[in-house]
Amino acid sequence: MPLYLDSHATTPLDPRVLEAMMPYLTDRFGNAASTTHSFGHEAAEAVARARAQVAAATGAQPDDVVFTSGATEALNLAIKGTAEAARGGGHIVTCVAEHPAVLDACARMERAGVRVTRLPIEPDGSLSPARVAAALEDDTFLAAIMQANNEIGTIHDIASIAALCAERGVPLLTDATQSAGKIPLRMEEWGVRMAALSAHKVYGPKGVGALIVRRSGRPRLRLTPQIDGGGHERGLRSGTLNVPGIVGLGAALEIAEAERETEAARLGALRDRLRARLFGELDALEENGTAPAKLAHNLNVAFHFVDSAALLNAVPQVAVSTGSACSSAEPEPSHVILALGHGEEHARCSVRFGLHRFTTPEDIEQAASLVIAAVRELRGHSGLYGAT
């Protein structure tokens, strides 16, 4: 296994999370909807505990938690569900740098008659809350703004955005997929109405996530279910509950919350070391997403004169990414880097590093050395680099 520095795409499962899941992969196999026997009760109790863990980690109530198969499904439910409940028409405010799951759902709703405002971001990757507030209109039924960006790690001030949205009576949905368990989220306190997250970005298993929906409060939040048949999850999401996965999500968030501050400090120091080495030993580099509020484990760098795909090929020992994993099958340049005001050339030489819980100082030194050597080698072949 190469040095894995792509934790924004997915994270390794923490052995402690797997340990929490194991009873539900062995003897406690009941269907949580089997209300008439003890196998079912046991499963339902485990789901209730996980619900409380997810609520505690997001500052919401256990009843607000709707388990899904992941963040993509959760975001689809939030956006398409509110748009359908708004019965065609109305207005959504979002941002150009959101994850494709949000942008695609918004684009589909736009084709169905919803107006969509896509706010720009600043060259440092930040988004001013005032800009969000100014975009709200009388018929805005949803604002969808991510808590932290999945490519450049910049953090948006969700507390302020939520407060401004609440003043205008607009529910705020935040995509917390990259931030859950890494920075605080206080849904109730801040007035965030919906948040989406995924277990596998926080050392939990793949195949499970949640949409946290605070339906109470004003104005009433209406959501049309997108998966019917059985009436699970208060009718918002049908289907047999993935009990081991849900237990894993709860455990993963609980562990991440408990270790949040020390882990952020540790990863921040490692990330700073990586940045210092790259910028100290190479020239013609530029960091993407320089806003001060940034995830501690993210670093996104443009290596000028080096095609990022060629760089990835040149250092197969280091697993990094050229953009978000969901779109990296496509050769398109990153929409986030373009949104910073850069051209395609810049986007095509940008690389995302994502550190994680199992990243060691040795990993960082080794990865830095390998990347630096590869960049020098590739630039050696580049006529453009020599010409500057």
Place this chain on the structure above:
Amino acid sequence: MAYFDHAATTPLDPRVRDVMLEHAGEPLNPSSIHQPGQRARRLLDQARGQLAAAVGLGDAGQVCFTSGATEAANLALRGLATGNTGGPLHVVTSALEHSCVRETLEHLAETGRVVLHLLPVGGDGRAVLDDDAIPMQAGLLCLMHANNETGVVQDVAAARALARRRGIPWLCDACQTLGKEPLVLDDLGADLVILSAHKAYGPVGIGCLAGPGLGRLVPQITGGAQEEERRAGTPSVPLARAFAAAAELAVAELGQRREHLAALEEEFLACLARAGAPHRLNGTAPRLPGFLNLSFPGRDAVDMVIALDQHGESASPGSACSTGVVAASPVLAAMYPDDAERAAGGVRFTFGRQTTRQEVATLAETIVSIL
């Protein structure tokens, strides 16, 4: 505690669990282009191929992984209804369908995207495929393989013939069938088939929609190019591999599983008969082995299963999916419209590969003592 609710969910086969945990610790996202990502992609494609081969589907590209059967049913029905321009989609179905199909259809009907045409249901537990009852404008046949409450296998040969004759697609929910009846999808001839791993000793959280009809669906969960743009979201390599392993075992061990289940059923019914316990079998047409729905005269299903649970015997009143509230079974109500007591009394006993003869004998004794 003994478990007789294998139609609700099955314990994870330890061999399947081993496959699932083999790569559990690795950060595998098949959409990533680096080495771990490429490895994830290979493992996912391999699992897709294994699953397709196990269920007799020649083209592995016709497998779309989902989070389970309910999502697969929603993808099929919403995907077809959304793609059907020029008026609502006319769907021919019956009251026997699982709630994930039935309730989704009802929701689509409420919002005018679907018009429902219900086939009559016989007391033997089968929908009656009467050609005359099929309207001209029919655009979809929705008929399950084996029913989840009675285990009765539907007349799938007639369904295939009818769909072909009318030139309409056929959606077939085969969740209960895998591992209990032979299942060769290319022979079955359905355009879309719904499968779920956890009904066949695989993990919860994964299922699929499979068949040549995938191409005509409008995707429902979007925002990523996964599953050939049919279903966005990071796929789980461990779950997909475990699903494939469960399907392979279900097919490899089909003969011995059927024999075991049939022997258990025989033993159980013999015990009840010996004790003279009065009961009626709901669904007399050929059934899945080890799958019984029984009504006990004068006994309500819920009272029965609660009494059984107090004796440590886990059975179920119909399907597990009616969360919280145990409603009267729409399946039995359709089969026995004139016998409300029978319809309200159906208790489902579904045996599994690890159920023992001793367990079913004790279950029979417990039933006799409750009666």
